[in-house]
Amino acid sequence: MPIGRQAPISRVWPSGGAHLWPPGGTSDLHSHRRGHLVYAACGVLSLHTDRGTSIVPANRVAWIPAGFAHHHRAHGHTDMRIEFLPPALARLVPDHPAVFVASDLAREVLLTLSGPRTHDRAARARLRRVLVDELQEAREQPLHLPEPRDDRLRAIARVLHADPADNTPLAQLGRTTGASARTLSRLLHDELGMTFYQWRTQLRIHHALVLLAEGHDTAHVAHACGWSNPSGFIAAFTDIIGTTPGRHRAGDRR
Structure with a gap:
């Protein structure tokens, strides 16, 4: 992921990553081939696309579909977690940037997927399915400010x-x-x-x-x-x- 002048401390893997951003840390404009979920385990993120700005505090999770150019900024010390979704699961969530309430279960699944423990492919697939099920039960939240x-x-x-x-x-x-x-x-x-x-x-x-x-x-x-x-x-x-x-x-x- 291209990054701005204040680089995060990052740990990345094929299905996601964890990035510790300093206050004011920003990424360059970029996009991904796969849609991904973004969660701030602490701090607040602002996510910017040409559709508008989404604010992601620690009780929300944001969704950025594949191909959407975006950049983000950390407000306060921010622990950003990212989890990419395979196309079959990405089709079950909106085709536009969105913000959802992070239920207790969704939060724990995201932290588990982005934590230090290693899971095999089948276990990760089950966890991602649970995560998407939780998002389908959650309503979109009005934390997206349209441009x-x-x-x-x-x-x-x-x-x-x-x-x-x-x-x-x-x-x-x-x-x-x-x-x-x-x-x-x-x-x-x-x-x-x-x-x-x-x-x-x-x-x-x-x-x-x-x-x-x-x-x-x-x-x-x-x-x-x-x-x-x-x-x-x-x-x-x-x-x-x-x-x-x-x-x-x-x-x-x-």
């Missing part, structure tokens, strides 16, 4: 990524791009399947996960990401991630 295609939406995305706390109304943001709020709302629905509020909240939660991984406390993250008080942030975070920011930062993987 807009329209130039006007891209301009607004740049503003919000630069300052997630920006509370400028859509109509006012639209005036800087020459589009009305109605036009932008239609584009958001048609391209991303979201309202402006949903999209901005998703973007803010993505930034929040990164800040939490960097060690910031809940109050700081809430204000940095646009919430006027921590309780509103905690409610939004829990609704999307499934656990509170405090439990997430402490490593709660439920």
Whole structure:
């Protein structure tokens, strides 16, 4: 796998690998002939494709189909595990990048497949089948932030990524791009399947996960990401991630 300037400590084998990334470690843009699962045993990963960005905290597992060019970045010290799936199993999971809840069983199987213990081919095949069964039972999670295609939406995305706390109304943001709020709302629905509020909240939660991984406390993250008080942030975070920011930062993987 091509890597960026901050190289991980890696252990690789034909069916996967384990990579210990330093904070801020990044990979170069690359793709694989086989689809693969990505899991952060600790830390947080952001996975970027031309479809958008997926955030992978320690209670989620990401799927990257074969041939999808992508790169990733580690937020905090990150233990990244990768497991490639053979085509017969890859056909049972989505044909697009996705993020799933990592059940206790799925997590243990991933850690076993990527751990130091050696398993024969038949045992690995059984474990991979169990893993795919678990993913089929799990619903896709809204941790994938789609990348807009329209130039006007891209301009607004740049503003919000630069300052997630920006509370400028859509109509006012639209005036800087020459589009009305109605036009932008239609584009958001048609391209991303979201309202402006949903999209901005998703973007803010993505930034929040990164800040939490960097060690910031809940109050700081809430204000940095646009919430006027921590309780509103905690409610939004829990609704999307499934656990509170405090439990997430402490490593709660439920």
